[in-house]
Structures are given as structure tokens and as C-alpha cells.
Amino acid sequence: MPLIFRCCARAVLLAALLFSSVLLASPPAIPLANVYREGVALEDYWVSEKLDGVRAYWDGTQFWSRGGHVYPAPDWFTVGFPEHPLDGELWSGREQFAEISATVRKRQPVDSEWQQLRFHVFDLPVPDTPFERRYQQLQALVAATDSPYLALVHQHPISSHAVLMQQLDEIVADGAEGLMLKRKSGLYVAGRSDDLLKVKVLDDAEAVVVGHVPGKGRLEGMMGALEVELPSGRRFRLGTGFSDADRIAPPPAGTTVTFRYQGYTSTGLPRFASFLRVREE
Numbered sequence: 446m447p448l449i450f451r452c453c454a455r456a457v458l459l460a461a462l463l464f465s466s467v468l469l470a471s472p473p474a475i476p477l478a479n480v481y482r483e484g485v486a487l488e489d490y491w492v493s494e495k496l497d498g499v500r501a502y503w504d505g506t507q508f509w510s511r512g513g514h515v516y517p518a519p520d521w522f523t524v525g526f527p528e529h530p531l532d533g534e535l536w537s538g539r540e541q542f543a544e545i546s547a548t549v550r551k552r553q554p555v556d557s558e559w560q561q562l563r564f565h566v567f568d569l570p571v572p573d574t575p576f577e578r579r580y581q582q583l584q585a586l587v588a589a590t591d592s593p594y595l596a597l598v599h600q601h602p603i604s605s606h607a608v609l610m611q612q613l614d615e616i617v618a619d620g621a622e623g624l625m626l627k628r629k630s631g632l633y634v635a636g637r638s639d640d641l642l643k644v645k646v647l648d649d650a651e652a653v654v655v656g657h658v659p660g661k662g663r664l665e666g667m668m669g670a671l672e673v674e675l676p677s678g679r680r681f682r683l684g685t686g687f688s689d690a691d692r693i694a695p696p697p698a699g700t701t702v703t704f705r706y707q708g709y710t711s712t713g714l715p716r717f718a719s720f721l722r723v724r725e726e
Contacts, residue, residue, distance in 0.1 A: 472513030473502035474635030475532060476568070481626060481642040483606050490626040491580075491600035492609065495643060496565055497622040498536030498545050499725050503564065505530060508549075510725050516549045522559050525592040531583075532633075533566035533598070539620035542722060550725075567598035567625075570633050576640070577629040600627060609644065617646055647705045650675070650715060651724060654700045658682060660692065667692035671720070673702065679714065686720030696723050 501508040501516060505528040508516040516535070537545055548558040568576070569583040580600060587597040603609050603626070613624055623645035631640030643649075652673035660669030668691075670684035683704055687695075696702055701724040706715035 473504075473509050473511065475500070475502060475511060475570075476631075476634060476641050477637040478625065478641040478643040479637050479639050480648055481644040485626070485639070485642065487603050487605065487609065487626070489630065490603060490628055490642070491576075492603040492612070492644075493567060493598050493600045493625050493627070494616060494621055495623040495625045495645070496534040496536045496598070497539060497542045498534040498565070499542075499549050501533060501535045501549075501564065502570075503531040503533070503566075508535070508564075512725070517552060517554050518549075519554045519556055519559050521556075522554075522562075522594050523592075525590055526564075526595060527586050527590055529586060530570045531564070531566045531586075532568040532570055533564050535562050536565050537561045537563070539622075546722070546725060563594055563596045565596045565598050567600070567627075568633065572633060575630045575632065576627055579633065613644055613646065647707060649703055649705050649721060651701050651703050652676075652683070654696050654698050654702060655680065656698060657695055658684070664692060668695035671695060671702065673704075675715075681714050681718070683718050683720055685718075691720070700724075 499516070500511050502511075503509075503523075503526065505526075507523075508518055510516060535545060535549055544558075545562065548555065548562065551558075566583060566587065569579040569586070571579055571582070574582075584597060587595060603612070609624070616624065623643060626642040626644060628640040631638070634640070652675050654671050655674045656672035657668045658670040658672060659665075660667045667689070668687070670682040672680060673683050674680045683702070686704070703721045703724055704715065704718045705721050706718040708716045710716050
């Protein structure tokens with residue numbers, strides 16, 4: 446390995462480990478996405494597939510959820526992983542979210558299930574460094590890692606809104622959830638910002654469960670709808686998108702759920718809202 450790369454890698458390691466010691470005193474302070482709208486200066490961004498998996502933060506020894514809980518991966522899964530913190534997604538393929546979520550939440554990991562997963566990394570938590578440089582460092586780290594369970598999320602330029610929409614249509618037709626835009630000059634900063642944008646056919650948002658509405662007719666004896674509260678404090682009923690298993694054992698009060706919707710009603714509530722998943726804590 447060239448001397449200049451070894452020096453650079455050591456510098457990245459020290460910065461990243463210092464950063465992680467602050468982050469993991471509480472839940473990982475990770476960047477979150479806003480929603481893409483036409484008019485964004487796309488020349489400032491790179492695009493990648495939006496992986497429909499489980500967001501995970503690797504601190505150099507273990508995986509953390511967005512809410513600060515540990516995902517207990519088998520020891521063999523992370524052999525050879527960098528000691529650097531990494532931000533990414535535990536993923537096994539399109540339209541597999543339920544299976545992935547069930548796998549990573551088990552207290553006793555099942556080897557045969559984890560063998561289907563890969564940790565797809567898309568960012569390197571290093572402060573005060575633009576994403577374009579972080580991605581170069583991330584490429585070098587992954588390339589130097591001899592693990593079949595670590596993969597790099599490919600990022601590439603996008604030329605126009607029309608091209609972006611064409612890529613979105615093509616990838617969604619193949620079963621993908623959507624696309625992500627990452628601002629090249631953006632820093633690794635916690636919370637939602639336009640440095641990270643999700644591009645989807647349908648919008649999604651989060652709400653907290655505050656109650657259950659009993660089902661009627663075919664759904665008698667099961668949950669008919671969730672009563673949920675938005676960050677604004679407004680409440681509404683979320684009644685579609687559930688399997689019978691969801692209705693038999695619905696998310697308890699206090700759980701954060703993700704739902705899809707199509708714009709807003711005249712009163713400002715999500716229109717055609719449909720349950721998507723329980724947010725991983």
C-alpha cells in the first residue's frame with residue numbers, strides 16, 4: 446500500500462473514531478433526507494438507488510439503529526470490516542424489507558438469514574469534509590476490505606430533471622423504491638436537510654401511533670385503523686396498507702410508523718395515506 450494512502454487512511458481513522466465517540470454517547474446522529482422537488486440544481490448532486498432495507502450505523506465494532514439500538518450481527522458477518530464508522534443500509538434485494546427487518550431485530554442472529562444480507566455503505570461519518578471527498582475515502586476503504594458482506598453504493602452524476610425522472614421510472618418498474626440525491630459539497634451533519642433528498646413516485650412521512658380503532662365486518666376482532674399523530678401535532682386515521690398479521694398484532698402506542706401518501710387534502714392532512722412499515726428503532 447502506498448505511503449500516502451496509509452497516512453491518509455490513518456488520518457481518516459483518527460477523525461472518524463473521534464467523531465464516533467461523540468455520536469454513540471446517544472443514538473447515532475445521522476443525516477436524514479428531505480423530499481426532492483423539481484428546480485433543484487442537479488449539477489450539485491450525485492444520484493444512487495434508494496435501498497429498501499434497514500438503515501444501520503457501523504461504529505467500528507457493531508451496528509446501531511437510527512434510534513440507538515444494537516443490531517446483533519453474527520461475528521463472522523463483520524470479519525474484516527473497517528474500524529472506521531460507516532453509514533449504510535443492511536439490504537438483501539428489492540422488495541425484501543419485511544424479511545430484512547425480521548432478520549436484524551432478532552436477539553439471537555440466524556446465520557442462514559444474515560448470509561443473505563450485505564452492508565451497503567453510502568457515507569463515511571467524517572466531520573468538516575464535503576461528501577465528494579468522503580466518498581473517495583469510502584471507495585478506498587471498501588476496496589481495501591476483504592469481505593463479501595461489505596458493498597459500496599454506486600453514486601453518479603445526473604444531468605437534468607427529465608433524465609432523473611426517466612431513471613426513476615425505470616428503476617421503480619424493476620421493483621426499486623426510488624432514488625437518492627446527495628449534495629457533493631454537503632457535510633456529514635445530523636438531521637434533515639437538502640444535502641440529502643429522496644426521489645420517489647409517492648411521498649412518505651412518519652407519524653407516532655397514539656391509538657387503535659377496532660375493525661368492523663371482516664376485520665372484526667382486529668385493528669381497523671391506527672390513530673397517528675404527525676410532528677405538527679395533528680392526528681388522523683391510517684387504515685390501509687396493513688396485512689392481516691399487522692392487524693392482529695398492530696404497532697403499539699408510541700411506535701413510529703412510516704406511511705405513503707399523495708399530496709395533501711384541503712385541510713392539510715396527508716391524502717390517500719397508506720401504512721408502509723414500522724420505523725426501525
